[in-house]
Amino acid sequence: MIDFQIVLKAIGIIAVVLLIFLSYKSKDRQILKQLAFIRKKYAEDIIAEKYNVKCSSFVSGMKNYRLQFKKCDLIFLKNALVIISFRQVLSRKLYSNLFFIEQNIVLGVGPIKSFNANSFNGEVYIEFGESSFNSTNVCLHLKHLTDEEKKLIPLSS
Numbered sequence: 001m002i003d004f005q006i007v008l009k010a011i012g013i014i015a016v017v018l019l020i021f022l023s024y025k026s027k028d029r030q031i032l033k034q035l036a037f038i039r040k041k042y043a044e045d046i047i048a049e050k051y052n053v054k055c056s057s058f059v060s061g062m063k064n065y066r067l068q069f070k071k072c073d074l075i076f077l078k079n080a081l082v083i084i085s086f087r088q089v090l091s092r093k094l095y096s097n098l099f100f101i102e103q104n105i106v107l108g109v110g111p112i113k114s115f116n117a118n119s120f121n122g123e124v125y126i127e128f129g130e131s132s133f134n135s136t137n138v139c140l141h142l143k144h145l146t147d148e149e150k151k152l153i154p155l156s157s
Helices: 004-041 149-150
Strands: 045-059 071-077 080-089 093-104 110-116 124-132 137-143
Touching: 004 080, 004 093
Parallel strands: 045 124
Antiparallel strands: 045 071, 045 137, 071 080, 080 093, 110 124, 124 137
């Protein structure tokens, strides 16, 4: 006989996983639209792009699971840096956040609090946001960038 409690638990787990996936898929579509807009508007300003950059993020304050990621893509513009975080699901990237950094400001978030192009182990360190009950402080460590790529980041220490 089929144990209905086990079946109900399995259906519940599948429903939660499906909701999380659909949430990521929706955010992914929004970010792809934003990327298309950036590529069109700043086509002449794109200097370089780097894909699958290893990184680490630390968040404090209001926890947002989308701000915790281990990989991102970078777009280097003449006067800006675009960081696009993602999660790898099988062989597909699901984008979770897009940070547009221009003139030491993360658009929609606020000013850069700290920047170091040669932090511990040669990583690039970027910190922004506020740590409070209703906002989040984010510390990013971008790993394995070359000196040439670090020079393309338009931020001041």
